[in-house]
Amino acid sequence: GAGVSQTPSNKVTEKGKYVELRCDPISGHTALYWYRQSLGQGPEFLIYFQGTGAADDSGLPNDRFFAVRPEGSVSTLKIQRTERGDSAVYLCASSPWGGSSYNEQFFGPGTRLTVL
Amino acid sequence: RKEVEQDPGPFNVPEGATVAFNCTYSNSASQSFFWYRQDCRKEPKLLMSVYSSGNEDGRFTAQLNRASQYISLLIRDSKLSDSATYLCVVNMGDYKLSFGAGTTVTVRA
Numbered sequence: 001g002a003g004v005s006q007t008p009s010n011k012v013t014e015k016g017k018y019v020e021l022r023c024d025p026i027s028g029h030t031a032l033y034w035y036r037q038s039l040g041q042g043p044e045f046l047i048y049f050q051g052t053g054a055a056d057d058s059g060l061p062n063d064r065f066f067a068v069r070p071e072g073s074v075s076t077l078k079i080q081r082t083e084r085g086d087s088a089v090y091l092c093a094s095s096p097w098g099g100s101s102y103n104e105q106f107f108g109p110g111t112r113l114t115v116l
Numbered sequence: 117r118k119e120v121e122q123d124p125g126p127f128n129v130p131e132g133a134t135v136a137f138n139c140t141y142s143n144s145a146s147q148s149f150f151w152y153r154q155d156c157r158k159e160p161k162l163l164m165s166v167y168s169s170g171n172e173d174g175r176f177t178a179q180l181n182r183a184s185q186y187i188s189l190l191i192r193d194s195k196l197s198d199s200a201t202y203l204c205v206v207n208m209g210d211y212k213l214s215f216g217a218g219t220t221v222t223v224r225a
Contacts, residue, residue, distance in 0.1 A: 031211060040124075042203050042215025042217050042218055043160065043203075043213075048212070056212070091159060091160075102147075102148045102210070104162055107160050107161070108159060
C-alpha cells in the first residue's frame with residue numbers, strides 16, 4: 001500500500017519568506033508526527049497530532065513554526081519569516097495510533113528545505 | 117548532554133566482516149529501544165527493536181544493557197547493501213522518539 005508522502009520533495013526559499021510543507025500519512029493512521037533532521041544529526045521531534053488536535057507541540061523551536069491537521073489526515077507544517085537556520089530535512093511520520101505506548105512510526109521521504 | 121549518543125564512525129569494513137557499535141542513552145527511565153536504518157537522502161526505517169534479553173534478526177544482533185545504559189548492534193557477514201547510517205532510538209513509552217546522530221557503516225567489496 002501507499003506509504004507516507006510529502007510534498008514538495010525540495011523547497012528553496014529566501015530568508016524572510018513563508019513556506020508550507022505538506023504530509024499525507026498512511027490511510028487510517030490516526031497519529032502523525034513531524035521531525036526535523038539537520039545535516040549530520042538524527043531527526044528531532046517537533047510536534048505530534050492525535051486526530052485533528054496537536055497533542056504535543058513541545059518540539060517546535062519558536063512561534064514561527066505552526067502545524068495543522070484540520071481533517072485528521074493531511075497535515076501542513078508552516079514556517080513564517082524563514083531563517084537560514086531553518087534549513088533542514090523535515091520528516092513526517094504516521095502510526096496507526098498514538099498515546100502512551102509506542103507503536104512503529106512510518107516515515108515519509110522528507111522535504112529538504114533550503115533557506116538562502 | 118544529548119539524550120542519545122553514538123560513535124559517528126565511519127566504520128569501513130570488507131564484505132563478510134563483522135562490525136559492531138554502541139550507543140548510550142542518558143535517561144534511565146527510557147522504556148523502548150530501537151535501531152533504525154537510514155540510507156543516504158532517504159527516510160529512516162525501523163531495522164529492529166531491542167529487547168532486554170537481546171535479540172537477533174538474521175545477521176543482525178541487538179543487545180541492551182540497562183545498568184550501563186547502552187545499546188549495541190552487531191552485523192555479521194556484512195553485505196554491500198548494509199552500507200547505511202544506523203540510528204539508535206530511545207523511547208519513553210509514549211510517542212516521542214529520541215534519535216542519536218547515527219553511525220555510518222560502509223561495506224566495501
